[in-house]
Amino acid sequence: MLERYQGNARLLAGGQSLVPLLNMRLMQPEAVIDINRIPGLDGVREDNGWVRIGALARYSAIEWSPVVGSRLPLLSEIVRYIGDRHVRTRGTIGGSLAHADPTGEIALAALALDATIVVRGPSGTREVAAREFFLGPYFTVLEPAEMVVEVRFPHHQMVTAFAEHARRHGDFCVISVAALGEPAGDGGWKTVRLAVGGASHRPFVAEAASAVLSNTALEPDAIAAAGAACVDAADPTDDIRASADYRAHLLPIYVRRVLGEMKTRRRQGAT
Numbered sequence: 001m002l003e004r005y006q007g008n009a010r011l012l013a014g015g016q017s018l019v020p021l022l023n024m025r026l027m028q029p030e031a032v033i034d035i036n037r038i039p040g041l042d043g044v045r046e047d048n049g050w051v052r053i054g055a056l057a058r059y060s061a062i063e064w065s066p067v068v069g070s071r072l073p074l075l076s077e078i079v080r081y082i083g084d085r086h087v088r089t090r091g092t093i094g095g096s097l098a099h100a101d102p103t104g105e106i107a108l109a110a111l112a113l114d115a116t117i118v119v120r121g122p123s124g125t126r127e128v129a130a131r132e133f134f135l136g137p138y139f140t141v142l143e144p145a146e147m148v149v150e151v152r153f154p155h156h157q158m159v160t161a162f163a164e165h166a167r168r169h170g171d172f173c174v175i176s177v178a179a180l181g182e183p184a185g186d187g188g189w190k191t192v193r194l195a196v197g198g199a200s201h202r203p204f205v206a207e208a209a210s211a212v213l214s215n216t217a218l219e220p221d222a223i224a225a226a227g228a229a230c231v232d233a234a235d236p237t238d239d240i241r242a243s244a245d246y247r248a249h250l251l252p253i254y255v256r257r258v259l260g261e262m263k264t265r266r267r268q269g270a271t
């Protein structure tokens, strides 16, 4: 059906972004295609070292999934920051990724956790790494007749933490930072990965900051250097929630906070 409308149709999943856009006439497609009754697209399951989440899985299903809770605690934690109970009951992982809001928590989680996004279209199925999926604000590699069918997350054994600044809890974030660290035997950290949302036209993995932090004990100097590297890699913009300057001001503060939380969780025995 998407092919028939040649880019002038929109899929309806949870409707939490599409319906407001239609109501405000910001989007006027020729057709709306409801995918909610396609069977088999809303599963959450473990499979050979992966957690596979169907595109139609609701945020609330992810939030309460024991598989996600035990294998991907960072995703369980992050999803609770999205909207309110009503939004989480309807919104879907596939809709969130396809919508590609630069402040979206799911996009950040997919990047931080190195997810693979499975896309299907008339010419078959392809798998796209999350780091290659987002091209810009509300813009992805999806072709007009393609849809997201599944998101696959690899199992990991990292200590994780997340922090975000929003004007109110559940609002779209001003800035968000996720951290994943692999502990070393000497009390330090073998690798640390930071992913940042709200600070650029798309969420990003802060490669330079991650390099600064890996093979350290996360001393204050390393944390400060990582915060500065995140600011260098960011390209914040002004919007109704915050100015670009305020976002740049917040970023190192949230880097410090999230890394402090990650250290605390390690001491408490969390993975």
Ligand SMILES: Cc1cc2nc3c(=O)[nH]c(=O)nc-3n(C[C@H](O)[C@H](O)[C@H](O)COP(=O)(O)OP(=O)(O)OC[C@H]3O[C@@H](n4cnc5c(N)ncnc54)[C@H](O)[C@@H]3O)c2cc1C
Binding pocket: 010, 011, 012, 013, 014, 015, 016, 017, 018, 019, 020, 055, 056, 081, 082, 083, 084, 087, 090, 091, 092, 093, 094, 095, 096, 098, 099, 101, 103, 104, 105, 106, 142, 146, 147, 148, 149, 170, 171, 172, 173
């Ligand atoms: C009050 C409110 C607060 C919110 N707060 C937040 C927040 O804090 N953080 C946050 O990240 N989001 C927030 N949202 C947005 C919410 O997360 C949306 O659910 C999400 O952006 C879109 O998911 P959906 O399933 O509702 O998709 P829909 O609204 O149905 O669709 C969104 C877009 O994706 C396309 N699409 C849907 N499914 C697919 C698919 N499988 N393949 C390809 N394209 C598809 C649609 O055609 C449409 O263009 C909020 C929304 C509301 C109403």
